Structure formats: structure tokens, C-alpha cells
Amino acid sequence: MAGRLPVRNPSRARKRDPWPRLAIRPTSRTGLGLFAVATFAPGDRIAVIEGETITATYDSRYRLGSRWYGVGPHAWVDPYLDNPGRFVNHSCDPNARIDARLAIVALRTIRRGEQVCVDYSLTEEDPEWSMRCRCGAAGCRGVIRAGRVFEH
Numbered sequence: 001m002a003g004r005l006p007v008r009n010p011s012r013a014r015k016r017d018p019w020p021r022l023a024i025r026p027t028s029r030t031g032l033g034l035f036a037v038a039t040f041a042p043g044d045r046i047a048v049i050e051g052e053t054i055t056a057t058y059d060s061r062y063r064l065g066s067r068w069y070g071v072g073p074h075a076w077v078d079p080y081l082d083n084p085g086r087f088v089n090h091s092c093d094p095n096a097r098i099d100a101r102l103a104i105v106a107l108r109t110i111r112r113g114e115q116v117c118v119d120y121s122l123t124e125e126d127p128e129w130s131m132r133c134r135c136g137a138a139g140c141r142g143v144i145r146a147g148r149v150f151e152h
């Protein structure tokens with residue numbers, strides 16, 4: 001493997017947009033985010049996360065990449081630069097989830113213009129990890145931590 005960050009393939013970029021129902025736009029609180037430009041029904045597959053797999057031991061000195069998703073104990077995926085999964089922000093009141101095949105799946109109807117968000121704590125297993133939350137949801141937990149730590 002040459003390096004962790006993939007290089008965007010120009011020939012691929014010229015092809016038809018593989019995610020025509022999605023757009024990446026700035027958000028008011030959390031940088032770029034993934035937005036629906038068409039309606040998704042509950043259970044719809046919104047996108048599939050594809051990227052480099054990273055393994056590491058849990059260590060308080062070690063900083064998780066801000067766009068990594070936990071995919072198991074000591075394992076993450078760092079989505080490719082052109083993958084929609086790279087831009088999905090956290091919400092304590094999410095409208096989507098990530099399933100075992102790394103598909104982002106709608107939990108409820110997501111309307112055009114809505115930001116697609118998942119709950120990061122549902123996939124992260126690193127007990128050392130936490131993140132201040134600025135999601136703005138009514139039930140915001142303030143700090144997000146791994147929710148799966150005690151399953152192993």
C-alpha cells in the first residue's frame with residue numbers, strides 16, 4: 001500500500017455522479033455535511049461507505065481521524081475523499097444509521113434539503129474516544145462516547 005490517503009482518480013470523476021440524491025454542503029455548526037437532494041424513505045440505502053481500513057490499539061495519546069468510522073474492535077474505515085461517508089456528521093437525534101455492511105440507511109423519512117446524520121456512538125468502540133457535540137438536537141448529550149465498549 002502506497003499510503004493511507006487515496007488519490008482521486010480523474011477518469012472516475014468524469015463519470016456520472018454515483019450519488020445523484022446527495023450533495024455536500026457547508027453546515028452552520030460542523031463544517032461540511034451530507035445533504036439529501038431528494039427524499040429518502042425509512043430503510044432506504046443512502047450511500048455505502050468505502051475507504052481504507054485502519055487498525056490500531058486504543059490509546060489515550062492516539063487521536064482518531066475525524067472522519068473515521070468504527071467497524072469493530074481496534075478497526076476503523078477512513079472513507080475515500082470522494083465517498084459520501086466522509087461527510088456524514090453526528091447527531092444525537094440521527095435520521096440515519098450505519099449498518100454492518102457500512103451502508104448508511106435512513107431511519108425515517110429524510111426530505112430534500114435535510115442533512116443526513118448518524119449517531120457516531122453506535123459504531124465507535126474505542127473507550128478512549130470522546131468528542132464534544134454541537135449537533136443542536138433537543139436531547140444533545142453534549143459529549144459523545146463509544147456506545148459499544150461494553151459489548152465485548
Ligand SMILES: [Zn+2]
Nearest residue numbers: 092133135140
Ligand atoms: Zn449532540
